[in-house]
Amino acid sequence: MSQTGAAPILEAADVRKVYRTGTQEVEALRGISLAITPGEMVMVMGPSGNGKTTMLNCLSGLDDIDGGTVHVDGDDIHEMSDAARTTHRAERMGFIFQSFNLIPVFSAAENTELPLLVTGVKPKEARDRARAMLDRVGLGNRFDHRPTELSGGEQQRVAIARALVSHPAIVWADEPTGNLDSQTAEAVLALLHEVHDEGQTLVIVTHDRGIGATGTRLVEVRDGRITYDGSPHAADLGAR
Amino acid sequence: MFIALRDLRFARGRFALMGAVVALVALLMVLLTGLATGLADDNVSAIADLPATHLAFSAESGVKFNQSTVTADQWQALRSVPGVADAAPVGNSLFNGHVYADHAQADKARTEVLANGKATSADTAGAPAVDLALFGVEPGSFVAPVQTAGERLAAGSDGVVVSDDLARKKGVKVGDVLVLDRVGLELPVVGITRKANFGHVPVVFAPLQVWQKATFGSTRAVATFVAVRADDAFVPATADQAQRLTTVTRTAAFDGSPGYKEETGTLVMIEGFLYVIAGMLVAAFFTVWTIQRTAEIGLLKALGARTGYVVRDAIGQAAIVLVGATALGLGLGLGLGAAMPGNAPFALKPVPVLGAGALLVVMGLLGSAVSIRRIAKIDPLIALTGGNAGAR
Numbered sequence: 175m176s177q178t179g180a181a182p183i184l185e186a187a188d189v190r191k192v193y194r195t196g197t198q199e200v201e202a203l204r205g206i207s208l209a210i211t212p213g214e215m216v217m218v219m220g221p222s223g224n225g226k227t228t229m230l231n232c233l234s235g236l237d238d239i240d241g242g243t244v245h246v247d248g249d250d251i252h253e254m255s256d257a258a259r260t261t262h263r264a265e266r267m268g269f270i271f272q273s274f275n276l277i278p279v280f281s282a283a284e285n286t287e288l289p290l291l292v293t294g295v296k297p298k299e300a301r302d303r304a305r306a307m308l309d310r311v312g313l314g315n316r317f318d319h320r321p322t323e324l325s326g327g328e329q330q331r332v333a334i335a336r337a338l339v340s341h342p343a344i345v346w347a348d349e350p351t352g353n354l355d356s357q358t359a360e361a362v363l364a365l366l367h368e369v370h371d372e373g374q375t376l377v378i379v380t381h382d383r384g385i386g387a388t389g390t391r392l393v394e395v396r397d398g399r400i401t402y403d404g405s406p407h408a409a410d411l412g413a414r
Numbered sequence: 415m416f417i418a419l420r421d422l423r424f425a426r427g428r429f430a431l432m433g434a435v436v437a438l439v440a441l442l443m444v445l446l447t448g449l450a451t452g453l454a455d456d457n458v459s460a461i462a463d464l465p466a467t468h469l470a471f472s473a474e475s476g477v478k479f480n481q482s483t484v485t486a487d488q489w490q491a492l493r494s495v496p497g498v499a500d501a502a503p504v505g506n507s508l509f510n511g512h513v514y515a516d517h518a519q520a521d522k523a524r525t526e527v528l529a530n531g532k533a534t535s536a537d538t539a540g541a542p543a544v545d546l547a548l549f550g551v552e553p554g555s556f557v558a559p560v561q562t563a564g565e566r567l568a569a570g571s572d573g574v575v576v577s578d579d580l581a582r583k584k585g586v587k588v589g590d591v592l593v594l595d596r597v598g599l600e601l602p603v604v605g606i607t608r609k610a611n612f613g614h615v616p617v618v619f620a621p622l623q624v625w626q627k628a629t630f631g632s633t634r635a636v637a638t639f640v641a642v643r644a645d646d647a648f649v650p651a652t653a654d655q656a657q658r659l660t661t662v663t664r665t666a667a668f669d670g671s672p673g674y675k676e677e678t679g680t681l682v683m684i685e686g687f688l689y690v691i692a693g694m695l696v697a698a699f700f701t702v703w704t705i706q707r708t709a710e711i712g713l714l715k716a717l718g719a720r721t722g723y724v725v726r727d728a729i730g731q732a733a734i735v736l737v738g739a740t741a742l743g744l745g746l747g748l749g750l751g752a753a754m755p756g757n758a759p760f761a762l763k764p765v766p767v768l769g770a771g772a773l774l775v776v777m778g779l780l781g782s783a784v785s786i787r788r789i790a791k792i793d794p795l796i797a798l799t800g801g802n803a804g805a806r
Contacts, residue, residue, distance in 0.1 A: 236716060236794055257720050260794075264718020275713050277417075279424035291416050292719035336717070 182209035183247060183343050183375060186233050190241035191225075191398075202228040204398040205242070210344065210377065215370045217389035217406060218379045225398040226379045227348055233377075234267050234346045235259050247343065264293045268337030270347035274329040276321040276336075282308055282328075283317040286335045293340070307335040311365060327358035334365060338374065345369075347378045351385065363388065417714070418731035421707075432699045433739035436778060439692045440743020441750070443685065443770040444762070448751050450681040451766055452759035453614075457677065458668045460549060460577075460610035460617045464557055466641035468650060469667040470501075473658040477670035479506055479612075479638060486635035488657045495656075497648030502557045503637030505550030505625035508613060511594045512541040513586050513603075520591035520600055527598035542584045544592070546576075547612035550625020550637065557641045559619040564588035564605030572624050573604035577616035581606050583757060592618065599628050613672055614759070639667075685770070689777045697781030700732055704785040711789055712796030721790050728789055732782035736775045744771050 191203035202225050210216060220226050231237035233244055235251040244251050246266060251259055268289075276285045287304035291297065308317060311331040321329050330350060337345050350366065351359035363385055370376055370390075380386055387406045394402035422429055454462075461469070470492060475481035484503065492501040512533070514520035519541065523533040551557045553567040559575045560566075565588075567575055580586040592601040601620060610617040626633045642648070642661065650661035662670075669675045704711070711724055744767060754760045 231795060257722075260715065260718055260720050263716075267718075269716055275709075277710055277713070279420050284420070288714070289717045292714060292717060292723055297416075340718075 180211040180213075182211045184208070184210040184233060185245045186242065187244075188242035189229075189232055189239050189244060191228055191232050191237070192240045202398050203232060203239070206232075206395075206398075206400055207242075208233070208393065208400065208403070210375060212343075212375055213370075213373055214375055214391055215367070215389040216377045216391045216393055217386040218377060218393045218395060219381070219383070219386045220395035220401075222381075225395045228398075229395055230346050230348055230377065230379055234269070234344070235263050236269075261293065264289060265340065266343045268340065268342035268345040270330070270333050270337045270345065270350045272349040272352040274321070274326075274333045274353070276329055276332055278321050281318045281320055282313055282324065282332045282335075285321070285332055286339055289336060289340045303339055304335070307339045308332070310338075311335045325358070326354050327361055330354060330358075330362050331365065334362070334369070338369060344375045344377060347376060349379055349381065351380070351382065359385075415727060415730045417710075418727045418734070421731060422734065428703075429735055432696070433735050433742070435695055436692065436736060436739035436774070437743035437746065439688060439695075440740045440771060440774055441747045442743075443688060443774055444744055444747025444751060444767055446681060446685050446688070447766045447770045448747070448754070448760045448762045450678065450685070451763055452761040453677050453681070454668075454674070455609075455761050456611050456614045456759040457674045458612065458671050460547065460612040461664065461667060461671065463608075463610060464504075464641050464664060465643065466502075466557065466664050467644050468642040468648070468661050468663055469670075470640040470642055470650075470653070470657075470659040470661040471638075471667075471670065473654065473660050476660050477662055477667055479670050480672055482638050482670075483636050484638070484640050484659070488659060489637065489640040491657050492640055492642060492653060492659075495644075495648065495653045497646065498642055498644045498653075500556050500643045502552055502555035502641050503550075503622060504557055504639055504641050505548070505622055505629060505636075506612065506638040507548050507625065507629045508615065509546055509548050509594045509597070509628065510543065511546060511592050512538045512543050513580075513584060514541045514591045514593065515587075515589075517591055520593050524593050524598050524600045527593065527595065532595065533593070541593075542586075544580060544584055544586070545615040546580070546592075546618045547615050548594075548625055548628055549610075549612070549617050549619050550622040550629075551619060552622050556643060559605075559607035559610070561605035561607050564603070566605060567619060567621055568604075569621060571604070571621065572599070572601050573621075574601045574624070575605035575607050575619045576603055577608075577610040577618070578606055579609045579611060579616040580618070583616075594628055597628050597631075599624070689773060692774055693777035693781035695781070696732065696736065696778040697784040700728070700782040700785040701788065704728070704788050708792055709796060711792045712794050715792065715794035724789055725786050728786060729779065729782065732779060733775070736778040736782075740771045740774050740778075743774075744768075 186206055186208045189203050189206040193200045193202055206229055218226050232239045239252050251262060283304045286308055287300040290300035305317060311334055313331050351362050354362060386392055389406055392406035393400055471477050471482035472484050489501050489503045492498055523537040526533040526537050553569045558567055561575050576586055586603060588603055590603045592603060623633045654661050714724055751762045
């Protein structure tokens, strides 16, 4: 369901995902349908183990699906070959992880330029863009610092810079503040709002009701289904 | 190579250790290759350097230098076989002897040998003892040695041309006299030829009749084998059938030298094991390395790196370690080889050494390919499902 009336970037229809362990089957997604339009900041909430992260993985193309379709800019990403989907992911998706997932042997600039280098951007251009993006997230003086020389908040800012550096259509963030203290989490959330205000589309999985309330749209996932999709202000977050 | 180079810098201790192992294997490979080449030279260089395409042995003995006897009828018949440009008899026997600069002392020693079976120690004082392979050839034939000093072999003379090895190691020079033990033949040294060895001893070329006299005590018209110079029209099987011969190519005849097959077989087996061990070492190292990098590789894939990109990076990394370490090992090996004592059976030739180095790199890359399968299987999801690229 589009919330703004603009043409959606992503359209998921009846997406199903089943995990199989031996003879056991767990239906993680039971028919997810969702459309995301440019400029949205979609907060995905729900109890643990109910399919939020699985939905993120399947809609972003990180994981395969067992039924349904996911179109990004009109292309069905699950009909693509692995290689094509990887390239598509590199060009159109950005990811922010709870545990930052920075490569420890790389400096902040090297970590940030990584998505550009793996897709063939020339090193000089990649470095210039990485530096500009680190400037943008407030780490202009930390280019050459390795992750171990940065605070948790700074590491997540590097991760945000890395997610944004290729100008993706959608940035997916899985519990981006989950490993941060409340003050740092607030600063990181403020940064995410800033980039959203600049027009970036974001999908953020979070447990935090306070964060969930700050998006332009709230999607609640329970038992592999979307049980709420609408304004975060209309939702009774306290009861969810 | 962006990631590979940074990993090399970051984990330089681990890569240096792996590189040191590969360098040591390369060093050992150079030494083995040198030893194999040296032993082969020491064993069959006189045969390898014969300007012949084929060697014909008697059918009864097969390809055995120490058992074959061919007759004058056989080598003369071979000359008229289609495709044969020339055929020349070669006699071959191992002897011991002493080399004398003083001709009177040589005469005395010879007399003693003929009278009592051996020379006294007083007779041989100051005369170096030599082990030698006496090669009997017809002077002027295409297998006659080309002298680098002195004169060539002459028909009707007892004069011999000796391998340069004898000159260098025993100080033999033109004008000296060689007296064969037991036989008591006195052979004046008239020339020196380039290094020629057979059965790990230097070769002394003598006129065929001198060889016959030394071997049989009389000039029977026989030789050990026939050296054949032939073109593609030559069909050895036809000649073999007609003349009761066993004809093989010159290189195939090496196996007929006593111990050659066993020596080369042993060294080839050791080299083979080394290549396999090197491949397995590299495979083990890069497999463990890949396991350690699982989270990082998953992250790279999640960020959009294709499997091919990550694989190319990993192969590039392995290639840098292997080529660098192999070059270091080869360099050390060449240095050590140059310092080898002159009498050691050791010879370094560019092709076998470079071939060994290239094969080592190839085996290492094949070993590293084991880890590539693992790289291909790493799921980008690992970046989300608790994969912490920092955990190394």
